[in-house]
Amino acid sequence: MRLPRNPFRSLKVESLESHDLFLKLFQPLALGALGDNPWDSVQVIRSAQGGGKTSLLRIVTPECLRKVADGTSPHLMEIAAELRRIGAIHEGNPTRLGVYIPLGSTPYATIARSRLGDQDPLHIFYALLDARIVLTAMRGVQALKGLDNETDLARISFDWPSDSPNRLYEFESAKDLVTWAKSTERDIWRAIDRGMAGSVAGLGHARPYSLEAFSHKAILVDGQTICDGVVVMVDDAHKLVPEQRSALMEHVITARLNVSFWVAERMHAMETYELLAPDTASTSREYRSVILSMWWQRASDSSTNKFYNELASKRLQESGVEIPFDQLVPSFMDDARESEAIATAIASLTTKLEAIKAADMRFSDVDLGQKPNQKALDHLIDLKAIDLFVASIQGNAQGSLEFEAIVPNPTSTELSGLRSAAEYQVCTQHNLPLYYGAATLFKIASWNVDQLLSIASSVFDQYDAQRVRNSGSKVLPRVQDKVVRQVAEDYWKGLPKRMPNGEKMQRFLQAFAKHATAESLGSTCKYPPGVTGFGVTSKDHDRLRNSSATVDAHLVELANLLSSAVAHNVVFMRADSKQGRAGETVTVFYLNRLLCVYLNLPVGLGGWWKRKADHFAGLLVPERNSGAIASTTTLFERSEKGP
Amino acid sequence: MSQWQSHVFWTNSDVRSILSAVICGEGKRVALILGEGFDPRMTDCLKLLAGETVELHVSLLRIGRSGVAEQADLEERVKKNLEDLTTILDGRGTLTTVDTKFEEEDRNSTAPSASDKAVDFAREFDLANLDSVVVDISALPQGIYFPMLEILVGQRREDFASCHTSLYVFVSEDVELDRRITALELQEDAYLVPPFRSALTGTEDDRPIVWFPVLGEGEVEQISRVEKLLPPRVEREVCPVLPMPSSNPRRADQLIREYETTLQDVWAIDSRSFIYSDERNPFHLYDQLSKAALRYREALADLGGCRAVISCHSSKLLSLGALLAASELNRVSSEDFDIGLANVDATGYRLELGETAATESTFFLIPLLGEVYED
Secondary structure (H helix, E strand, O other): OOOOOOOOOOOOHHHOOOHHHHHHHOOHHHHHHHOOOOOOOEEEEEEOOOOOHHHHHHOOOHHHHHHHHHOOOHHHHHHHHHHHHHOOEEOOEEOEEEEEEEOOOOOHHHHOOOOOOOOOHHHHHHHHHHHHHHHHHHHHHHHHHOOOOOHHHHHEEEOOOOOOOOHHHHOOEHHHHHHHHHHHHHHHHHHHHOOOHHHOOOOOOOOOOHHHHOOOOOEEEOOEEOOOEEEEEEEOHHHOOHHHHHHHHHHHHHOOOOOEEEEEEEHHHOOHHHHOOOOOOOEOOOEEEEEHHHHHHHOOHHHHHHHHHHHHHHHHHHOOOOOOHHHHOOOOOOOHHHHHHHHHHHHHHHHHHHHHHHHOHHHOOOOOOOOOOOOHHHHHHHHHHHHHHHHHHHHHHOOOOOOOOOOOOOOHHHHHHHHHHHHHHHHHHOOOOOOOOHHHHHHHOOOOHHHHHHHHHHHHHHHHHHHHHOOOOOOOHHHHHHHHHHHHHHHHHHHHHHOOOHHHHHHHHHHHHHHHHHHHOOOOOOOOOOEEEEEEEHHHHHHHHHOOOOOOHHHHHHHHHHHHHHHOOOEEEEEEEOOOOOOOOEEEEEEOHHHHHHOOOOOOOOEEEEOOHHHHHHHOOHHHHHOOOOOOHHHEEOOOOOO | OOOOOOOOOEEHHHHHHHHHHHHOOOOOEEEEEEEEOOOHHHHHHHHHHHOOOOEEEEEEEEOOOHHHHHOHHHHHHHHHHHHHHHHHHOOOOEEEEEEOOOOHHHOOOOOOHHHHHHHHHHHHOOOOOOOEEEEEOOOOOHHHHHHHHHHHHHHOHHHHHHHOOEEEEEEEEOHHHHHHEEEEEEOOOOEEOOOOHHHHOOOOOOOOEEEEEEOOOOOHHHHHHHHHHOOOOOOEEEOOEEEOOOOOOOHHHHHHHHOHHHHHHHOOOOHHHOEEEOOOOHHHHHHHHHHHHHHHHHHHHHHOOEEEEEEEOOOHHHHHHHHHHHHHHHHOOEOOEEEEEEEOOEEEEEEOOOOOOOOOOEEEEEEEEOHHHOO
């Protein structure tokens, strides 16, 4: 199977029909999110849509493990090394039987709402889950051992443990077990569709029996065990109704299971209280939870960039484009049209700064010249950084009666802190491209693979058009900038469909942007590269989290909106940061970087707008939102971590 | 032989004539099922029936959308529609309110509760002593009328026959108004409406899927959600349906342009896979879809059969055609063939009123069961 013409359009790598293609596109770095030993406790893997959960599960399926274990290509060996590290492969053989259960296309949730007569809805759910686990496990055994579908089923036998009564122990042969599972699924679903689920006789499925039955010692092929452990991987658990999800989670945490159990779900399955918890990713004795976007945020920029670049480049390669993605999207401007705009901007800024130097002797030593071999854009950014530097000194000196000494020429170190803000400001003010270059595009992806693919896909369309027209093999910064802005606009327009109360979120963000843009483009820019988030003190964060109909009721709407925005990757939260005043901890909600593009803000993690939670709640009231709120520099704080 | 191979339906003034001459009259008992909502077409059918001599029993399905509360003007419109309804009825007949509401607290669950409630309502609907049942789908969402009509047409067919009751569907079609209504806050996932759920839940996972999306404007997100519903790594054939003939001869071309990326890059559609259907004749779409699905079934029988999934992203009228096809195919479902009818619910809507607020609706009356089809 090949990818479509635009290799980024086939969004989800886990949906690819071919295991070979999936493995080619899989990035082993992602396996780090599973930790060193994912087998001992229940694993809960969470992310927003497109965070990469399913790929992590698919790699452990028997078909993929087998291919990786047998593979000789450098890429497969790289994946094998990571799988060896976590104990999924040993001495060239898969050591785990991965049983992947997608809950997405099966409406288990509807069982809870069906008329079931005397049947317990949980019993029906468990019976269906067991049936699916049985079928997938048997198919997995065949894949793992290379058995032929039908005839070799007889080679599978069971050595059931004798610890406790279990419905599945009634079946001695794999064939009988598979027949039971098939008829259970078919009969139950047809009965539900015909409104006769209550008539499904004698289920008595009080718990998911397969999680106890399928120990690695119980499944035998030709009388021999086949692996060191069975892992049941339940995907899209957010599609269960809360009662089913919590009952299943309670069972797997408290019962004695003979399998490892992984759960992948979208973050919106979590309650507001959980979503706004300072540490939403925790390791407890009960289960280990990892939120993929947060795991990636902790990774270094260079490893994230490497991950994204390889991911994108492999897709390009698959469609016959041999140029690595980062070379397709150059990060420097060299075409004539930009040079002209840059030259004009340099002239205008130089004139302004020369005038300042002439009027204010303190700045007479400031050097405005272009360094040898320095690119014109870098010179322009330096000039703007000098401009910001000068403005900040002028601002600080206001009202002072002290003697004003000559200001030495700012060192490159002094200017480097201002360069990101300077670049943002000159590009914005002089209509130069701002959002371009692989590193910037990866940043805009906001730790979300779907988002990266949608950006890359639009870039590829442009590249493809150029290829057809024979008008260049690289997508120039100006074009990248235009393409990314279009993707951002689509994202913005889609917000009402993407998350609950999306229109309300848009209004809130517009109110935020009014202040953030003014602050980011200010003449001093205290917090380079600008303001891209909003924050509250940890105390206010707690108030938000604990708000209810009886306590801080006016904050409930904001709490729900923010938790939903976190769950859908519209904002990402950094809690308990030691920022702002000494001894004070704060929680900052940074915008998805695609929203920064739409709102014309920088994409680096810069300053953030600090107010009381009550103030932000007020922005949700339309009449208060519409009025201008006085901008005040003291309300903005700087992030500890730069872009 | 297909059930609606011979068919008839009426538009505009003919609708009035049929209502007067056939459905209504001295001693006739008619049940009208309609949805409560902001849609100005909500009371169109009721207005027509109220002018006739008939014993009228109205069932008002409360739909409820959390998103409506965001727009005060939509709430006002719901109120006004309800006031109009009370005024039109003026104490005549009976009015029963039925709760099929999608509650805010249901949001975290993907259970299509409104659909389940619609199923229960249709299963329990009392046909005794009724001459006709008219379902006005003008202000109802697919999530309600798909399951309701399938239960009535499919599972309760015999009840209609034994009670000598006819079933009609009324549609007040207004393309311009439809264009002004935007679905917001789509439900997280698409789902197969009941009672078509077993198509994707059986164990025959390897059977290929043939998907028939009926294309309409501005439904990219909905279509993408239906696509995500289909199991991955299963052979898939997509046969998009385009409206042709259409009152706008360029409409099919415009849709191809709108969905160009999906058609070309994602589905890699062969031009022979397109199905064309008259946008003003639901039976044409019914016929096209039924035949196409059955041809696939026949062609793939030796390979273990297939599953067909229909999703409608176009007008109410065409959605009825999609439903009829699904209903017919459901009756022939077997070990080697299953049919699913997919839907994506929206929990909020926006109504944009342009400078020309007044729009003109075309009425359609489509008989599905009863005396029209009796020999």
